[in-house]
Amino acid sequence: MSDVDLLLAQHEPPQDLRALDVVRRGIRRTPAVKRTMAFSAVISVATAAGRLAVPVLVQQVIDRGLLGDDGYRPGLVLTLSAATLALIVAVAVLNPLAEIAMVRSAQDALYELRRQAFAHIHRLSLAEHDRAQKGVLLARVTSDVETVSRFVEWGAITWAMNVSVIAGAFVVMAVYSWQLALVALATMLLTVPVIRWLQLRQVRSYDRVRTAIGGLLTVFHEILTGSDSIRSYGYEEAARGRVAEAVRRRYRADLDTAKYGATLFTVGDFIGAVALVAVALVAVEWGPGWGLASGAAVSFFFLVALVQSPIGEITEVLDQTQTAVAGWNKVLTLLETEPELPEVDDGADLPRGPLSVQTVDLIAGYDGTPVLHELSLAIPAGARVALVGETGSGKTTLARLLCRLMDPMHGAVLLGGVDLATVSSDARRRAVRLVPQDGFLFHATVAENIKYGHPGATDEEVSAALAALGLDRWVDGLVDGLHTDVGPRGEHLSVGERQLVALARAQVADPGLLVLDEATSSVDPETELALARALRRVAQGRTVISIAHRLSTAEQAELVLVFDRGRLVEQGTHAELVTRSGVYARLHRSWERATSST
């Protein structure tokens, strides 16, 4: 469903947040934001000056150039016009320079924010990765930052310019007549509660739109992924009905939102006209008494109009602003969550060679719920161990603990006598290696993927590792041998082949402890053979702990640890365990029934 979630992330509703708080936190993370704000300030002041120049010119020309005591003064009109012209040209030169500088510093900040978020996500524990949906983490470094980026490109400038135009207009109004300025201000302030009220409703209706789009996309996802079932069961008509119903819901939600959007934009405009009338009436009634000039009164009309359109423009970018603040907040919140597994500075080293494993009264789990209870075990260095048990028995949790993909709630994991939680990340990665079930590979060649196992590994070392595992023939059989492109996530190779590469990757790193999660999905016989051989050979000279999905693995192990509902219930060799009437014997029986009953 991650496809649907990903698309849905683009329709995320804006949230009500304290914008200033978010900005303050944002500055702390990426100080370049401060530079961005400084340049915005320059732009806004320049723009405001430019826009205000025209109404001031009109006033000056009327009052002093036309209706003054000397009548028409062409010289003055020309001088005033030239001065205004000079000002707006200066603004036109200054503004783009400041804007480019602003965009540059903003992009610097966004680049840094993306990097920090990306690095932070890789610091999160596996459990945290599992808890967050994949699409959500991806959104943090993509669409969430994009919302901020779009805002910087458009919304931020709109805010900066319009706020200062509004402020500037009121300042000029106040210079002409503070009384009239107050009248205009009082009337225009009426827009604020009205807009807030409408906007609150709009945000709520956005929520409904998002739900409706989610429903629609789910239905589309169904008809795409379930096409075989739908056709073979003749479900087409019913499916059409589901599409139609989901579309209808989306339409109703869309229309509802449009109602608020349509009204919202006109509020500033209409109240502006009311302000115009109020100003005119007050000016006519009391203006002459206050010694107001007619030109000043007329320029009020332009000044009020000048405020009208910025209010409209700000209303237009309100949504975008909220989305951007919400997006920014999400990224910042991510950065502010401490990862569950902090790495230790100057951590301890681990001994070379095979590692012994010891745990005492280990308790571990997820979200405070233990799934592994009071586990005490001792595995000698160089042993070959199989973990056996049903799904949810705790064997995967133990494997994760051994690689420090999670920390225990109580107790400790000792490798070669050293507490794993105190070991430096470098030492741990050198000495402990996990070969996961799905064998994820990076989009690169086979050789590169193997080299990732051990930074600085040479081609010779890669070949030697493959030869040691008896995989040289398999590699030669690939299209481009070692240089075969494995495709995104390694998808050009089969699951079994991906595990082969993962084993070679482990071999080249020469770890003292190897934790294997066997693949469960069916593997073709040839790869199966290669895998079995490679597994045998990779075990030489190191401790190997396998999560066994095949009893053959358990049969060959030196020690079998049997888990049941989070407890280690039995341990011993296959031969010992199979004769006891315990969990292992039961598992073994059901396996036999499945494969050889008559």
Add this chain to the structure above:
Amino acid sequence: MAHDQRADERQLIRRGLRLARSYVRAHPVPFAVAVVGSVAMAVGTVLSAVMLGWLTDDLILPAFEGTEARRSRTTVVVAVLAVAALRSAGVVVRRYFAGMTVFRCRNDLQVELGDHYLALPADELRVAPKGRLLAHADSDVHVATDMISPLPFTIGVVTLLGFSVVSLGFVDWVLMLVALALMPLVAGLNHFNAEAAKGPAVAVREAVARVSSVASESFDGALVVKTLGRENAELERFSDEAAILRRESVRLGRVRALFAAALDLLPDIGVVTLVALGAWRVANGHMTTGQLVQAVALFTILVFPMRVIGYFFGDMPPGVVAYDRLAAILARPRANRQGRDELDGEAPLSVDVSDLVVRYGDSLAVDGVTLHVEPGEVVALVGPTGSGKSTLLTALVDMVPTAAGSVAIGDRPLGDIAPSALARRTAIAWQQPFLLDASIRENISFGGAFTDAEIEEAARHARFHQVACDLPEGYDTRVGERGVRLSGGQRQRLALARALVRHPGLLLLDDAVSAVDPVTEEQILDESRALGSTMLVVAHRRSTILLADRVILMSNGRVVATGTHEELLDIPAYASLLEAYEREAAAT
């Protein structure tokens, strides 16, 4: 090159206009209302400039300069407010109904797309990139329809342009000439702006996509990144793409900043010219002060329409391109299943396949298979991965095009059977079951009319009844992606209940209970068998195979051998395959 591009551009605009026309034809009423609103807004806007003139000449100047007022104070106030109301109402009507037009066009496209997805040949959809098809229904539909949204506004604004020029002409012809001289300049600048921003905008979009795909891969491999300690290497890889995105975004920002400044500058220069010229015209008695005020107001209005027209034409190319993508999907041929014959009764159905060939691209998935299955017979299909078992089952329900040979179900050629009849009398279940985002009941009945008793009985046979009863809302519990999540085995049993409730004459199970433990599998298959359907079962477990009357061994798309389990044990390929399955079998 440049010439070709411009020709392409013109072509795009022409097609965009045609597309806009088809949208309007589909929903003329809301569109017409939106245009009326837009024209009202335009008239209101021009009139509000006129109102500034009235306010100056009839209110301010009489009060301040003692000149004579031609209109009463009340008239002016009422007129100003009425004009503002007209303008606001126009905007509300235009926005709401333009939205309605867009949303209705969106409905049409989404319904059409859904219908088409449901009609595409099954084999085409099976391999189609689902994520992209899903995105078509969302973002492409949005972009393709959004282009119509500024059209009512554009029409209104063109009206506005006409009105303002004419009104300006009434005020003073010299000033009108200044305005007319400026218009092509603004239009040209808009055009250049759109042109110059296009390249960088595309580069930014591409950079965003690359950043996203690098991050997506990296997070998918979080486990491997962690265990290999590749966090820093991954950060470098990601930073490289993020740096490209930064560079392209700055480039786009530069273009935008330069043009925005120029676009602001031009009309301002015009206004200053106007004021200087206007003062001279007023002084010489060619116009009044109020008229000058009105002219300046009209002139500021003029700039706006030019921008809106720019938006409309700017939105058009991406809209047309998105629509083209949709049109390409909608033009794909629909599955052509013309059979009309019914499959009568409730009896089990025979299966006859002769010399069947199915191709996937260059490879032969089924390569000349001939087989006969008696009504009520239970047959196990055994063979290594890729031997053609699944393809054969899929071909039996007419879901994959056959290259040669024939299939008959219940003694009727497959092509003659009505799709509805085939759907009613056959049922197939897969290893990966498909669940609707709906209740368990709906998932079992799946479009058919079954009583609750029938549904529960089928669920019992499929060993799903207890699972359903244990859920909070029983059979009404919503399952699927957004509802309660079921385990793999539970999903398989639910899908099996869907098959069994139909009492099919032919039941095909493609590894359909692989995630169920062997004991339960045995019970399920025993009961399914007792229902008396003809069954073809892809099997991996010895216990499953032993339930069959007959085993068909397949390899490389061919039937290698057929007979009972004991008979086939003499064939080395069969014996070694069974051994491999045992090795593989799960310990749990």
